[in-house]
Amino acid sequence: MRKDIHPDNYRLVAFKDMSNDDVFITKSTAETRETMEVDGVEYPLVKLEISRTSHPFYTGKSKLIDTAGRIDKFKNKYKKFDKKEGKKEASKEEK
Known part of the structure:
Protein backbone atom coordinates (compact mmCIF):
# COMPACT_ATOMS: atom_id res chain seq x y z
CA MET A 1 0.00 0.00 0.00
CA ARG A 2 1.11 3.55 -0.67
CA LYS A 3 2.17 5.66 2.29
CA ASP A 4 0.86 9.10 3.23
CA ILE A 5 -2.33 8.99 1.13
CA HIS A 6 -4.83 8.97 4.01
CA PRO A 7 -5.94 12.17 5.76
CA ASP A 8 -4.56 12.97 9.19
CA ASN A 9 -7.86 14.18 10.71
CA TYR A 10 -9.71 10.84 10.50
CA ARG A 11 -11.74 10.66 13.74
CA LEU A 12 -15.10 9.70 15.26
CA VAL A 13 -17.85 12.15 14.27
CA ALA A 14 -21.52 12.37 15.33
CA PHE A 15 -23.98 12.72 12.43
CA LYS A 16 -27.45 14.03 13.35
CA ASP A 17 -30.48 13.67 11.08
CA MET A 18 -32.38 16.92 11.64
CA SER A 19 -35.70 15.54 10.33
CA ASN A 20 -36.02 12.91 13.08
CA ASP A 21 -33.17 13.71 15.54
CA ASP A 22 -31.46 10.35 14.97
CA VAL A 23 -27.74 10.43 15.86
CA PHE A 24 -25.09 7.95 14.73
CA ILE A 25 -21.35 7.96 15.22
CA THR A 26 -18.85 6.89 12.60
CA LYS A 27 -15.35 7.74 11.49
CA SER A 28 -15.04 10.70 9.14
CA THR A 29 -12.84 13.55 7.97
CA ALA A 30 -15.78 15.97 7.62
CA GLU A 31 -14.95 19.49 8.78
CA THR A 32 -17.28 20.91 11.42
CA ARG A 33 -17.41 23.72 13.95
CA GLU A 34 -20.12 22.31 16.19
CA THR A 35 -19.82 19.57 18.79
CA MET A 36 -22.29 17.26 20.50
CA GLU A 37 -22.11 15.21 23.66
CA VAL A 38 -23.17 11.58 23.32
CA ASP A 39 -22.99 9.33 26.40
CA GLY A 40 -20.67 11.79 28.13
CA VAL A 41 -18.21 12.01 25.23
CA GLU A 42 -17.82 15.14 23.09
CA TYR A 43 -17.86 14.54 19.30
CA PRO A 44 -17.67 16.89 16.30
CA LEU A 45 -21.22 17.28 14.90
CA VAL A 46 -22.36 17.12 11.27
CA LYS A 47 -26.04 17.95 10.65
CA LEU A 48 -27.86 16.06 7.89
CA GLU A 49 -31.22 16.78 6.27
CA ILE A 50 -31.82 13.12 5.44
CA SER A 51 -30.20 9.82 6.42
CA ARG A 52 -30.89 6.10 6.34
CA THR A 53 -33.49 6.50 9.11
CA SER A 54 -35.57 9.07 7.23
CA HIS A 55 -34.98 8.30 3.54
CA PRO A 56 -38.08 6.79 1.86
CA PHE A 57 -36.03 4.08 0.13
CA TYR A 58 -34.81 2.65 3.44
CA THR A 59 -37.93 3.27 5.52
CA GLY A 60 -40.45 2.12 2.91
CA LYS A 61 -42.56 5.19 3.62
CA SER A 62 -43.17 7.98 1.16
CA LYS A 63 -42.60 11.09 3.24
Whole structure:
Protein backbone atom coordinates (compact mmCIF):
# COMPACT_ATOMS: atom_id res chain seq x y z
CA MET A 1 0.00 0.00 0.00
CA ARG A 2 1.11 3.55 -0.67
CA LYS A 3 2.17 5.66 2.29
CA ASP A 4 0.86 9.10 3.23
CA ILE A 5 -2.33 8.99 1.13
CA HIS A 6 -4.83 8.97 4.01
CA PRO A 7 -5.94 12.17 5.76
CA ASP A 8 -4.56 12.97 9.19
CA ASN A 9 -7.86 14.18 10.71
CA TYR A 10 -9.71 10.84 10.50
CA ARG A 11 -11.74 10.66 13.74
CA LEU A 12 -15.10 9.70 15.26
CA VAL A 13 -17.85 12.15 14.27
CA ALA A 14 -21.52 12.37 15.33
CA PHE A 15 -23.98 12.72 12.43
CA LYS A 16 -27.45 14.03 13.35
CA ASP A 17 -30.48 13.67 11.08
CA MET A 18 -32.38 16.92 11.64
CA SER A 19 -35.70 15.54 10.33
CA ASN A 20 -36.02 12.91 13.08
CA ASP A 21 -33.17 13.71 15.54
CA ASP A 22 -31.46 10.35 14.97
CA VAL A 23 -27.74 10.43 15.86
CA PHE A 24 -25.09 7.95 14.73
CA ILE A 25 -21.35 7.96 15.22
CA THR A 26 -18.85 6.89 12.60
CA LYS A 27 -15.35 7.74 11.49
CA SER A 28 -15.04 10.70 9.14
CA THR A 29 -12.84 13.55 7.97
CA ALA A 30 -15.78 15.97 7.62
CA GLU A 31 -14.95 19.49 8.78
CA THR A 32 -17.28 20.91 11.42
CA ARG A 33 -17.41 23.72 13.95
CA GLU A 34 -20.12 22.31 16.19
CA THR A 35 -19.82 19.57 18.79
CA MET A 36 -22.29 17.26 20.50
CA GLU A 37 -22.11 15.21 23.66
CA VAL A 38 -23.17 11.58 23.32
CA ASP A 39 -22.99 9.33 26.40
CA GLY A 40 -20.67 11.79 28.13
CA VAL A 41 -18.21 12.01 25.23
CA GLU A 42 -17.82 15.14 23.09
CA TYR A 43 -17.86 14.54 19.30
CA PRO A 44 -17.67 16.89 16.30
CA LEU A 45 -21.22 17.28 14.90
CA VAL A 46 -22.36 17.12 11.27
CA LYS A 47 -26.04 17.95 10.65
CA LEU A 48 -27.86 16.06 7.89
CA GLU A 49 -31.22 16.78 6.27
CA ILE A 50 -31.82 13.12 5.44
CA SER A 51 -30.20 9.82 6.42
CA ARG A 52 -30.89 6.10 6.34
CA THR A 53 -33.49 6.50 9.11
CA SER A 54 -35.57 9.07 7.23
CA HIS A 55 -34.98 8.30 3.54
CA PRO A 56 -38.08 6.79 1.86
CA PHE A 57 -36.03 4.08 0.13
CA TYR A 58 -34.81 2.65 3.44
CA THR A 59 -37.93 3.27 5.52
CA GLY A 60 -40.45 2.12 2.91
CA LYS A 61 -42.56 5.19 3.62
CA SER A 62 -43.17 7.98 1.16
CA LYS A 63 -42.60 11.09 3.24
CA LEU A 64 -42.47 14.61 1.86
CA ILE A 65 -39.94 16.84 3.58
CA ASP A 66 -40.30 20.54 2.83
CA THR A 67 -37.00 22.14 3.74
CA ALA A 68 -37.23 25.91 3.99
CA GLY A 69 -40.23 26.13 1.65
CA ARG A 70 -38.42 24.65 -1.36
CA ILE A 71 -41.54 22.99 -2.69
CA ASP A 72 -43.53 26.23 -2.55
CA LYS A 73 -40.70 28.12 -4.25
CA PHE A 74 -40.60 25.51 -7.02
CA LYS A 75 -44.36 25.61 -7.54
CA ASN A 76 -44.42 29.41 -7.67
CA LYS A 77 -41.48 29.54 -10.06
CA TYR A 78 -42.97 27.08 -12.56
CA LYS A 79 -46.66 27.96 -12.12
CA LYS A 80 -46.61 29.89 -15.40
CA PHE A 81 -45.87 26.64 -17.28
CA ASP A 82 -48.92 24.87 -15.89
CA LYS A 83 -51.44 24.46 -18.75
CA LYS A 84 -54.49 25.09 -16.57
CA GLU A 85 -53.00 28.15 -14.87
CA GLY A 86 -51.62 29.50 -18.16
CA LYS A 87 -55.08 29.49 -19.77
CA LYS A 88 -56.62 31.27 -16.80
CA GLU A 89 -53.95 33.98 -16.82
CA ALA A 90 -54.22 34.41 -20.61
CA SER A 91 -57.99 34.88 -20.41
CA LYS A 92 -57.53 37.47 -17.64
CA GLU A 93 -55.02 39.42 -19.74
CA GLU A 94 -57.37 39.49 -22.76
CA LYS A 95 -60.14 41.16 -20.74
